[in-house]
Every structure is written in C-alpha cells, then in structure tokens.
Amino acid sequence: MSARVDIPADTSAAAKGTAPLIAAASTHVKGGYKKGLAIFDFVLRLGAVAAALAAAATMGTSGQTLPFFTQFFQFEASYDDLPTFQFFVIAMAIVSGYLVLSLPFSIVAIIRPHAAGPRLLLIILDTVALTLNTAAAAAAVAIVDLAQNGNSSANWLGICQQFDDFCQSATGAVVASFIAAGVLLFLIVISAVALRKR
Amino acid sequence: MSARVDIPADTSAAAKGTAPLIAAASTHVKGGYKKGLAIFDFVLRLGAVAAALAAAATMGTSGQTLPFFTQFFQFEASYDDLPTFQFFVIAMAIVSGYLVLSLPFSIVAIIRPHAAGPRLLLIILDTVALTLNTAAAAAAVAIVDLAQNGNSSANWLGICQQFDDFCQSATGAVVASFIAAGVLLFLIVISAVALRKR
Numbered sequence: 169m170s171a172r173v174d175i176p177a178d179t180s181a182a183a184k185g186t187a188p189l190i191a192a193a194s195t196h197v198k199g200g201y202k203k204g205l206a207i208f209d210f211v212l213r214l215g216a217v218a219a220a221l222a223a224a225a226t227m228g229t230s231g232q233t234l235p236f237f238t239q240f241f242q243f244e245a246s247y248d249d250l251p252t253f254q255f256f257v258i259a260m261a262i263v264s265g266y267l268v269l270s271l272p273f274s275i276v277a278i279i280r281p282h283a284a285g286p287r288l289l290l291i292i293l294d295t296v297a298l299t300l301n302t303a304a305a306a307a308a309v310a311i312v313d314l315a316q317n318g319n320s321s322a323n324w325l326g327i328c329q330q331f332d333d334f335c336q337s338a339t340g341a342v343v344a345s346f347i348a349a350g351v352l353l354f355l356i357v358i359s360a361v362a363l364r365k366r
Numbered sequence: 367m368s369a370r371v372d373i374p375a376d377t378s379a380a381a382k383g384t385a386p387l388i389a390a391a392s393t394h395v396k397g398g399y400k401k402g403l404a405i406f407d408f409v410l411r412l413g414a415v416a417a418a419l420a421a422a423a424t425m426g427t428s429g430q431t432l433p434f435f436t437q438f439f440q441f442e443a444s445y446d447d448l449p450t451f452q453f454f455v456i457a458m459a460i461v462s463g464y465l466v467l468s469l470p471f472s473i474v475a476i477i478r479p480h481a482a483g484p485r486l487l488l489i490i491l492d493t494v495a496l497t498l499n500t501a502a503a504a505a506a507v508a509i510v511d512l513a514q515n516g517n518s519s520a521n522w523l524g525i526c527q528q529f530d531d532f533c534q535s536a537t538g539a540v541v542a543s544f545i546a547a548g549v550l551l552f553l554i555v556i557s558a559v560a561l562r563k564r
Contacts, residue, residue: 249519252508284562291558295493299551302497303504310450310505314512315520321447322513324522353497360489363561364482 202281205362209290209355210274216351217267220301223344224260227253227308230337234330245331252311253338259304260345263297270294277362284363291359298352305345312338400479403560407488407553408472414549415465418499421542422458425451425506428535432528443529450509451536457502458543464495475560482561489557496550503543510536 230253231246247253270293276286315335318326328335428451429444445451468491474484513533516524526533 245519250517251511288558288562292555295496295551295554298493298497299500299547302500306501307504307508310508311512313449314509314522319448321443322522322525324512324520327520349497353493356493357490360486360558360561363558364486 202362203278205358206274206278206281209358209362210271210278212351212355212358213267213271213274216348216355217264217271219344219348219351220260220264220267223341223348224257224264226337226344227260227341228257230334230341232331232334245327245334247338250311252307256304256308256341256345259300260341260348263301263304263348266293266297281362287359287363291356291363294352294356294359298349298356301345301349301352305342305349308338308342308345312342400560401476403556404472404476404479407556407560408469408476410549410553410556411465411469411472414546414553415462415469417542417546417549418458418462418465421539421546422455422462424535424542425458425539426455428532428539430529430532443525443532445536448509450505454502454506454539454543457498458539458546461495461499461502461546464491468492479560485557485561489554489561492550492554492557496547496554499543499547499550503540503547506536506540506543510540 227247231244231248233244247257270290273286273290276283277290280286312335314324314326315331315338316326316328318324425445429442429446431442445455468488471484471488474481475488478484510533512522512524513529513536514524514526516522
C-alpha cells in the first residue's frame, strides 16, 4: 500500500541530506575530546594509586626504637601508638584498593567515551574516596604538628626531638596522601567535564 | 514547486506523527526530573549552610575559664589555644560563605534545569568545599579525641576532665561539621546525576 505525499523539494533535501551529516560530524569531534579525557583519567589514576600506596606503606612501616634503654623499659615509637596514624594506614589502604579496582571502569570509559554509567559511578566513588583520603591526611597533619611542636596550653610536649626518624616517615606519608588527594580532586573535575551533556 | 514522493502510509505516519510527539514528551519528563533535583539541591544547600554556620559559631565561641585561680595564673581554655581548632573555625567560615554564595547558582539551576554550566560550576566548587570541610572535621576529631583520652605512649594527658564545657562545645562543633560534610557529599551526587547527558 502506498500514499501520495506532496513535499516541497528543497525542504526535503535539507531534512534528509544535510542535517544528519552535520550531527554525525559533531558527534565525532565530541567523541575524540571525551576519549582524550578518559585516557588522561586513566594515567592520573595510576599516579594516584602510586601515591596512596606509598602513603599507606610509609606510615605502616614507620617506627623507631631509641638506642638506649633501661632495665624495664625500651623507648620505641610506632604508628600503632597513635590511633590517628592507625586510621591513616587503614584509610589509605582502602583508598589504594578502591583506586586499583576503579582502573577497569576507567578503561571502559576509554573504550566507550559516550557511556554515562561508568563516569557517574566513578565520580561518585571518587568523591567518597577523596573524603576518606582527606580525612586521613588532615587528621595525621594535626597529630604530626603536635608531635613536632607540642602545645604549651594543653601541656603536650613534642616527641620529634627524640623520635626524629619516626616523625620524618610520618611527614613523608602525609605529603604522599595529600598528593593522592590532589590527584583525586583533579579526577573528579575531569569526570564532571566529561559528564557534561554538550 | 512540489515533487511527488511515494511513501508507504504507515511508515510515514510513524515518522512524521508519532516520533516527534514521543521525543517532546520525553524531553518534558526529563526537564521535570531535573527541576525536582535542582529544588532538592537548593533545600539541602540551606541545611548545609545552617550546619556549617553552627559548626563555625559553636567552635568560635567555645572557651572555658575554671572557677579557681592562683595569684599568677588563671586556668582557661579557648579554641585559640589549639591551632587545629583555629583552622577549623576559619575553614568552616569559608565553607559557610561559599555555601551562601552558591545559593544563587542553585536558583539558576532551578530556573534553567537543562543548562550544564551552573551545574558544572557547582559540582567542582562543592568538591573543593567538601575537601576543606572534611579536612577541618577530621583534624578537629583527632584533637578532640586527644583532649578526651590523651595518649599514654606520647605522654599527652587528656584535658577534658578539667575543661568539660570546652570539650563539649568542641565535640558539638565537630558533629555539626560532619553533618555539613555529609550534606555536601549528597549535593555532589545530585549534581552528578543531573549532569548526566541522558
């Protein structure tokens, strides 16, 4: 069965020929830009894994035993002695584990730059990881500062005069965790730009 | 000028009549859903302003002077004595200020639910605010825990036995800042869902 339809010729050409071609071209350009962002995301994520692992490992192996001791007591300091540093090691280990597990999703985002699902998952979980990472880093900074300088108002004395190696390890771990936090923040910005519907 | 084109009748009906109507309907539904998210965002943002202001004000006005004193010394504690609490007050004041300034952008997102610009700005600045808020809250928790329980390994004694009112104010401020951080995290999830290109 067929029906006769009168259509002005030029309108028909515009509707059927040109418009889809323009749409296809703009989609192609958008795809390339999003694919570049996804590859950048993957590389940055590898850097964040390294920084987070370094932070957890440095703090987890920090500890110092002083070379003098009495009959009853040996002077030693370890991250185990401070609950904040224990939290730091656990939190950074969780962040490292999450970042490793997120690598496959980042690869999916490279292969399919237009899929919003993996991006949305990554941005939400990255934000949670950033929160955990920042909490660990900030709490450790507060304790490291106290260990370095003490606080005269609260009558807390610094311990870094004695345990200088321990304090240096802790400081290094905190710096590494701040680097991981900075990379995570940048990853979230990238994901937000890639999620944009333009 | 007109041209005769033979088109099967049912295909024509499907292409010219039904399809655009479905597209229009789905756009309308998407708009409503994004507008609802934007209104929810605005209401949550008001709650975050209240929590962040409460945290900054509670910590900023905390302080306690003990009812006994010697000839040379009066026993008092204030947030000024601990650098971490000073950072907490400044950071939470900045977060409160940012949240108030972000309200107009949230209103723009209600009026124009499809514009990606305000959403993108909000999600990036919200993430920065969340990082600052979490850092302040976590560092303050580390110090509040030390003030409550002390640390026997580092020979730091708790001060909350003497300054109980001060410790209670500080704990309340920390709880309020964690509420603000939770709301900010939720705001970021909402913005990410609204940015999705579907």
